[in-house]
Structures are given as C-alpha cells and as structure tokens.
Amino acid sequence: MTKITFGKAINSAIDQAMALDKSVICYGLGATDPKGIFGTTLGLEKKYGKKRVFDMPTSENAMTGVGIGASMVGIKPVMTHQRLDFFLLALDQLVNGAAKMHYMFGGTVNIPITIRLILGRGWGQGPTHSQNLQAWFAHIPGLKVVMPSSPEDAKGLLISSIFDPNPVVFLEHRWLHNTVGEVPDNDFRIEIGTSKKLVDGNDITIVSMSYLTIEAQIAEKYLRKNGVSVDLIDLRSIKPIDMKAISESLKKTGKILVLDTGFTTCSVSSDIISRVLINNFEFLTHPPAQIAMPDVPEPTSFGLTKSFYKRAADIAKKVLDMMGIDSLDPFNDLPPPAPHDVPGDWFKGPF
Amino acid sequence: MDIKDKTKLDLALDKEILFNIYYVMRRIRAVEEKIVEEYPKKQIRCPTHLSIGQEGVPAALAQVVTKHDYAISTHRGHAHYLAKGGDLDKMIAELYGKECGCSKGKGGSMHLIDVEQGFMGTSAIVGNSIPLGVGLALSLELKGLKNISCIFLGDGAIEEGSFYESLNFAVLRKLPTLFICENNLYSVYSPLDVRQPIDRQIHTIAEAVGAKTACCDGNNVIDSYETLNTICQEIRSGSGPWFVEFETYRWREHCGYNYDNDIGYRTEEEYETWKRRDPIKTFVDYLKNNYSIEVVNKLEQIDQNIFKEVEEAFEKAKKASYPDPSHAYTSIYCQ
Structure with missing residues (x-):
C-alpha cells in the first residue's frame, strides 16, 4: 500500500x-x-x-x-x-x-x-x-x-x-x-456492481456517489458526534447497481437519503428511490429523501454558485430533519470552505 | 485522379476471376430478387434495403480481398456481406428473425455480420460504421498485420461529421483503409443537389483531406475490378488510405421491395437510363462479345447453381425456428 x-x-x-x-x-x-x-x-x-x-x-x-x-x-x-x-x-x-x-x-x-x-x-x-x-x-x-x-x-x-x-x-x-x-501497489480488481459500506450505522441509510461521498463522510462524522448513527454506502458502480446492499441497509434503518451529483429529474437517485418504493416499501418508516442538483444548468458566476452546490451541511440538515432533530444548526457547525467553488487550495482552475 | 499502371485483367489467364465476378454479382441479385418475391408475404419483418443495381462494386472487391481483410458496411449491406463471403443461409435466416441467423435474430437485415469472413457488421445509422472500419485498420497496425480494412459508405455519409473525422485520422496514422463510396445519387428520397453543391465531385473532398483517390463507373465491373485490385495492392504495400467513388444507382425504393419512380422524386427516364447500364448485363454482353460460346454456356450453369442455392437458403430459413422468447433478455453483456 x-x-x-x-x-x-x-x-x-x-x-x-x-x-x-x-x-x-x-x-x-x-x-x-x-x-x-x-x-x-x-x-x-x-x-x-x-x-x-x-x-x-x-x-x-x-x-x-x-x-x-x-x-x-x-x-x-x-x-x-x-x-x-x-x-x-x-x-x-x-x-x-x-x-x-x-x-x-x-x-x-x-x-x-x-x-x-x-x-x-x-x-x-x-x-x-x-x-x-x-x-x-x-x-x-x-x-x-x-x-x-x-x-x-x-x-x-x-x-x-x-x-x-x-x-x-x-x-x-x-x-x-x-x-x-x-x-495497493499491485494489480487488484474491484468487481463492478458492488457498493462499499463506509460506515456501519442503525438510524439512517445514506447512499452516495462520487464526490458527494466526501461530503457525506464529513456529514456522517458530524452526525455521529451528535448521536445519529448513519449507515453510509458508497455506490461505486451506477450500473449494475448494488440494490441488494441498499435494501439490506434499509431493512435495518427504515430511512434512506440518496445523494446524487446529477440533475434531479430522471436521476440515478430518483431511480434508486423508485426501486426502494416498489420493492422495499415495508421497510420504510419515513418517506425517502433525495439530494441532487436542481433542474437548472450550472451557473458560471462565483456569486451565483454560493449556495448552489450541495455539501455536508445540506446532507446533515436533511438527515436531522428526517430524524426529527431541530436543536442543531449544521450550516453554522459545518461552514462551507472558502472559497466555496474549489475542492481545495491546490485547485487553480480552469483545469 | 487516374491510377497509373493499373493492372489490367489478362483475358486469357483470368477467366476464373471473370466467372467469379459473375457468380458474386449474379448471386447477390438472385438473393435480392428472391427477397422481392418473398417480402410481400410478410414473413420478413424488418426494414430491408436492397442492393439491386449496385452489385458490381462488391463483386469486384470480392476478388481482391480475403477473409483476413476486414469490411464493414451500412444499412444497404446485403451485397457487401455476400461479396465478403458472409454465410448466405445465416443472412436469410436473420432476415426471417430466426435463431440460426447471423445475429441470432437480434439484428435483422441492417445488422449482418460474419466475423469468420472478416465481415465486421453493418449499421442502421448513416456514418456510424465508418470509424469502426478505421478502428479495425488501427488494430491491424497495432498487431503488425498486412491486411486492409474496407469501409463501404454512400453519398449520404459524406454529409456526416464522422466521415471527415474518420478519414482525417486514417490519413494521420496512414492506416490501411479503403473507403468505398457507392454514390447512388440519393439519400432516401433526397437527391444530391439538395444536399451537396451541384458542381462537387465527392472524391475531391477525400483528396483534400489527404487520401489518395479515384473515381470509377461502378456499373463497369471490369474497370471496378482493375481499379480496386491496383489500389488494394498499394494499400497492402503501405500507401495509407484510399478513397474510391463509384457511380451507382439503386433500382428500387430506398427501403422495401417496390419500384418508386412514380412518387415524384426521380423520373422513370432517369431510372431507365441507369438500368441500361446494368452492371450484370453490361458484363455478360462483354463476355459474349469476347469469349466463346462455351464461356457463355458456363454462365448458365452458374445461374442454375445460384438459383438452387438461394431457393434452399429461403426454404431453410422459413423452416427454422424462432429464438426462444427468453433470448430477448440474454447477451446484453458479454460474460
């Protein structure tokens, strides 16, 4: 390694x-x-x-x-x-x-x-x-x-x-x-179509993909500190999709939040929720939830993107709402990185 | 561009080639005419684009390539499949949607393939198969093989971006590609003059991109043969891409078995003019004028064999079974 x-x-x-x-x-x-x-x-x-x-x-x-x-x-x-x-x-x-x-x-x-x-x-x-x-x-x-x-x-x-x-x-x-x-330094393979359980928890299932997994991990730590136990699944493969892992998790938690880096309509997250409703309705103790990009083109301006991107605080807030907890303010506790439109200092743009 | 030192057919020595050209051409027509006969019976249930009138160029190419060379084609691909050695029984079974079809009934007339013969498929999307042919040529380069990749396209594909992109890359990498443009003047019902500038010669575009080019009467099969024979030798010795434009004409409607000269997009006169240039009739007349009665008699014998072969292929296809309905859900991924 x-x-x-x-x-x-x-x-x-x-x-x-x-x-x-x-x-x-x-x-x-x-x-x-x-x-x-x-x-x-x-x-x-x-x-x-x-x-x-x-x-x-x-x-x-x-x-x-x-x-x-x-x-x-x-x-x-x-x-x-x-x-x-x-x-x-x-x-x-x-x-x-x-x-x-x-x-x-x-x-x-x-x-x-x-x-x-x-x-x-x-x-x-x-x-x-x-x-x-x-x-x-x-x-x-x-x-x-x-x-x-x-x-x-x-x-x-x-x-x-x-x-x-x-x-x-x-x-x-x-x-x-x-x-x-x-x-790992050597040749190693991960089977396409398998998700990865990043954190084992009991209160709520979060299904995440790609960069949003980074944000989800930040949110999970914050939630754990505040007594919410998240079962965090990183999809890794969008197709074939590991619905088995999702339904197994849901059976345990009864609540699901799906994160999606794409636009909302006809999204991967919408599809996951649809499958959950069709196949695992009996597991649900709360309506399923989704955080995806709004159905608008991504704007360019620094000024327009300030609250545009979904990040850890949005995820934490959604989970807290689903858990019926209103005593915390994740937007205050998990401030956005400054500036908000880069992943870190190393990113000098445009590439 | 004139091809210098074109290898001429030696009429005394190359009789076998002449017979074989005739066989391929006549067989394609016999298959297509049989489809015309059978199509109205509604057992062939897929869009079908006939090659009647355009048999000459594929028959000529058939003489100068082997199964180790690749070819790829278009929606109007029956002639190319057969000329490249594609299995007749499997083609007809495919048209009938049968399990023993070349694509197991999942492709139909527009998706013919015979990998063993180096015929690597046809596409229902204009311009779609051109880059595939260049990719096949790239594989030859990567593997250090001396074979060539033949890309059939029509005049419509010249208007697609993929043509320019593909030709550019083939020229850039000097890949062993032969672009065979069968210009039949129409894209569906749209004549060339509503699609391309009236004074254009298509092959000059390819020349501007950097390919070596030639233009040839696709109804003159001997000239087509001599042209393709010379060019294929050049490609095999490392010339890089060639683009050959052939004048051709489809006799029947774009898709289906009817004549459609009455609907108004072309004239009966135009059709009759081209029909007089029938590649098969022209070729037979040539043989009659230059060879003995024995040679001409041999043609009749070839005809009989073809008709028998075609009849049998259709009979077998009709009798064959459909794939099990569960097969609709298999082969989505390669395991």
Missing part, C-alpha cells in the same frame, strides 16, 4: 493494465501533452510507445468509433475526455454502437472499451463543462457505469473496467483527483 492521489491511482491502473496486456491502448485529447490529463496519463507514452499511447484529433465521435472498431477484434482501448460534455458528440457511437453490438450481433462480438470521462463542479465551469450525466449512460442497456470516490476504488475499478469484456463508462469527478488515500 502506498499513499497516492486519486489521479495517480488512475495512472497506476492504466500503467499496470498496459504492462499486463499488450492489447491495452490509451488515447485522448491531451493524453501525451505535458499535463497528461490531470496527470492521469503522464509517463505512459514513454513506457509503452507512440503506437499504444497517443493524442488524438478533436474528433470525439469518430475516435470513439475507432476505439469500438479496434475493440471488436481484441484491442482494449482506454479513451479519455477531459470533460464529459465534449463526449456528448460521440453519443451515437456509444449508444447505437458500443452498447448494442454484443446484443444486436447475436453475441458474435464484444466491445471491451473503457471511456474515462471527467466531470465536476465549480470554478466557473458553468453550464457545459460540469455536467454529471451518469443517469444518461445508466439508462442505456449494454453499458456499465462506474463512479468511484476513493483512490483505492479508482484503481481497482479502473483495472476491472479495462479488462471487462463490455463497454464501461468510467466517471471521474474533477474534485477527487487530488484526494489522497492508501492504494
């Missing part, structure tokens, strides 16, 4: 996958530039050569198709986009192609492509540089969608994604890249 950043864990996962298997290739706009996609692809070109690690034309759609075509005959591409929003130009290839080909060609081909998309919030990224569209991808049969929140999970899930015989959309929150954690 070594303490490394989330970004370095991604780098290490690709590195080890490329060392293990010559059919793994890595490309994306900026993959070989001096910044190496937030450090995640640094050093790979030197180690594995220009044929396997390359920059690409600004052609998101075709380059996705190129990866899919190559993957039909055994190449395992890892393609990266610095913003999920850029990748929207490639939805035809993803939805009509990668997701369907194994099925519509009767199982004769499979598409082992991994598409890394970076999403986020803050620092004026605004309406078209910050969208968390995991629900879109999860909606499409044939895709797997992964959204880790810790460096260890990032590495274990990325190696699993690369060697999965199916297309995997691997979503990295920009605010996680510089978080630090213990990560």
Whole structure:
C-alpha cells in the first residue's frame, strides 16, 4: 500500500493494465501533452510507445468509433475526455454502437472499451463543462457505469473496467483527483456492481456517489458526534447497481437519503428511490429523501454558485430533519470552505 | 485522379476471376430478387434495403480481398456481406428473425455480420460504421498485420461529421483503409443537389483531406475490378488510405421491395437510363462479345447453381425456428 492521489491511482491502473496486456491502448485529447490529463496519463507514452499511447484529433465521435472498431477484434482501448460534455458528440457511437453490438450481433462480438470521462463542479465551469450525466449512460442497456470516490476504488475499478469484456463508462469527478488515500501497489480488481459500506450505522441509510461521498463522510462524522448513527454506502458502480446492499441497509434503518451529483429529474437517485418504493416499501418508516442538483444548468458566476452546490451541511440538515432533530444548526457547525467553488487550495482552475 | 499502371485483367489467364465476378454479382441479385418475391408475404419483418443495381462494386472487391481483410458496411449491406463471403443461409435466416441467423435474430437485415469472413457488421445509422472500419485498420497496425480494412459508405455519409473525422485520422496514422463510396445519387428520397453543391465531385473532398483517390463507373465491373485490385495492392504495400467513388444507382425504393419512380422524386427516364447500364448485363454482353460460346454456356450453369442455392437458403430459413422468447433478455453483456 502506498499513499497516492486519486489521479495517480488512475495512472497506476492504466500503467499496470498496459504492462499486463499488450492489447491495452490509451488515447485522448491531451493524453501525451505535458499535463497528461490531470496527470492521469503522464509517463505512459514513454513506457509503452507512440503506437499504444497517443493524442488524438478533436474528433470525439469518430475516435470513439475507432476505439469500438479496434475493440471488436481484441484491442482494449482506454479513451479519455477531459470533460464529459465534449463526449456528448460521440453519443451515437456509444449508444447505437458500443452498447448494442454484443446484443444486436447475436453475441458474435464484444466491445471491451473503457471511456474515462471527467466531470465536476465549480470554478466557473458553468453550464457545459460540469455536467454529471451518469443517469444518461445508466439508462442505456449494454453499458456499465462506474463512479468511484476513493483512490483505492479508482484503481481497482479502473483495472476491472479495462479488462471487462463490455463497454464501461468510467466517471471521474474533477474534485477527487487530488484526494489522497492508501492504494495497493499491485494489480487488484474491484468487481463492478458492488457498493462499499463506509460506515456501519442503525438510524439512517445514506447512499452516495462520487464526490458527494466526501461530503457525506464529513456529514456522517458530524452526525455521529451528535448521536445519529448513519449507515453510509458508497455506490461505486451506477450500473449494475448494488440494490441488494441498499435494501439490506434499509431493512435495518427504515430511512434512506440518496445523494446524487446529477440533475434531479430522471436521476440515478430518483431511480434508486423508485426501486426502494416498489420493492422495499415495508421497510420504510419515513418517506425517502433525495439530494441532487436542481433542474437548472450550472451557473458560471462565483456569486451565483454560493449556495448552489450541495455539501455536508445540506446532507446533515436533511438527515436531522428526517430524524426529527431541530436543536442543531449544521450550516453554522459545518461552514462551507472558502472559497466555496474549489475542492481545495491546490485547485487553480480552469483545469 | 487516374491510377497509373493499373493492372489490367489478362483475358486469357483470368477467366476464373471473370466467372467469379459473375457468380458474386449474379448471386447477390438472385438473393435480392428472391427477397422481392418473398417480402410481400410478410414473413420478413424488418426494414430491408436492397442492393439491386449496385452489385458490381462488391463483386469486384470480392476478388481482391480475403477473409483476413476486414469490411464493414451500412444499412444497404446485403451485397457487401455476400461479396465478403458472409454465410448466405445465416443472412436469410436473420432476415426471417430466426435463431440460426447471423445475429441470432437480434439484428435483422441492417445488422449482418460474419466475423469468420472478416465481415465486421453493418449499421442502421448513416456514418456510424465508418470509424469502426478505421478502428479495425488501427488494430491491424497495432498487431503488425498486412491486411486492409474496407469501409463501404454512400453519398449520404459524406454529409456526416464522422466521415471527415474518420478519414482525417486514417490519413494521420496512414492506416490501411479503403473507403468505398457507392454514390447512388440519393439519400432516401433526397437527391444530391439538395444536399451537396451541384458542381462537387465527392472524391475531391477525400483528396483534400489527404487520401489518395479515384473515381470509377461502378456499373463497369471490369474497370471496378482493375481499379480496386491496383489500389488494394498499394494499400497492402503501405500507401495509407484510399478513397474510391463509384457511380451507382439503386433500382428500387430506398427501403422495401417496390419500384418508386412514380412518387415524384426521380423520373422513370432517369431510372431507365441507369438500368441500361446494368452492371450484370453490361458484363455478360462483354463476355459474349469476347469469349466463346462455351464461356457463355458456363454462365448458365452458374445461374442454375445460384438459383438452387438461394431457393434452399429461403426454404431453410422459413423452416427454422424462432429464438426462444427468453433470448430477448440474454447477451446484453458479454460474460
């Protein structure tokens, strides 16, 4: 185990996958530039050569198709986009192609492509540089969608994604890249579709994903200190989704709050709550709750985003309301970081 | 661009090639005409785009590629599948939605594939399969193989962004790609002059992007053969991408089995003009004028074999069973 950043864990996962298997290739706009996609692809070109690690034309759609075509005959591409929003130009290839080909060609081909998309919030990224569209991808049969929140999970899930015989959309929150954690040095895999129990508790289930897990952990500590016991589940995979873990937790707590980095309508969190209502209604002692982004484009201005992002205090407040506790003021106890629109001092924007 | 030193067919030596061109072309037409006969019976229940009138180019290509080369195609892909060696029985069964179809009934006419023959699929979305073909070529480069990737596209796909993006990358990486543009003048019912500037020649666009290009009458199969033969040799020796535009014409409606010259988007006259250039008839006339009666008689024998083969394929497909309904829920992921 070594303490490394989330970004370095991604780098290490690709590195080890490329060392293990010559059919793994890595490309994306900026993959070989001096910044190496937030450090995640640094050093790979030197180690594995220009044929396997390359920059690409600004052609998101075709380059996705190129990866899919190559993957039909055994190449395992890892393609990266610095913003999920850029990748929207490639939805035809993803939805009509990668997701369907194994099925519509009767199982004769499979598409082992991994598409890394970076999403986020803050620092004026605004309406078209910050969208968390995991629900879109999860909606499409044939895709797997992964959204880790810790460096260890990032590495274990990325190696699993690369060697999965199916297309995997691997979503990295920009605010996680510089978080630090213990990560195994060797090749290790985490099964896609398994969630992780971060804290065992009895009063309420919180289901979280990606960066909101960081905020949820802050809220959980605060709640624990104030006598509320949270069962905290980090989803890690959006599709397949680990509903089993959620319903087991709910059976114990009777209350559920689902956190979502995406817009509210037709969101992953809405879907989880819908499944809970359909399948686990009898466990509920309180209406289920949801914290997601409002159904508005993300504004750019520093002034407009002050209370826009959901954070630990919002989570704690929601839990306290559900528990019927009104003696605490989490907005006072858990003040927002200053400035509010960056994950930490290291973040100098725009990238 | 004229191709210098085009390898000419040696009419004395290459008789087998001539017979084989005829076989592929005639077989495609026989299959398509059988579909015309069967389609109204409503047992083939999927959108079907016939290649009648456009058999020449695939038949020519069939002579210069092997199953180790790749090909990928479009919604109008029957001819390409068959020319590349795709299994006839499995294709017809696929049209009938049967378990033994090439895509196990999950794809239909627009999703034909025969991986063993290097025919890597067709797409129902215009422009969608072009980058896949470039990706197949990239795999050849990565694996150090000397084969080529053939990408069938139509004049409509030239208007898609994916075409430019794909060609650009193929040129950038000098990938072993052969873009085969069958220009049949129409995208569904929209003629070229409402879609592209009237004085444009499509192949010049590819030339501007950096591919080597040629233009050829797709109804003249011998010229198509000589052109593709020369070009494929060049690609195999490392020339990088070639783009060849072929003049072609689909005889029947965009999707379905009828003639539709009466609905007003093109004229009966135009259709008749192109029909006179029928690639099969032109080819047979050529053989009749240049070869002995024995050669011509051989064609009749080929015909008989084809008709028998096609009849049998349809009979088998009709008799075959549908997939179990539970199969609708399988193969979503590769295990």
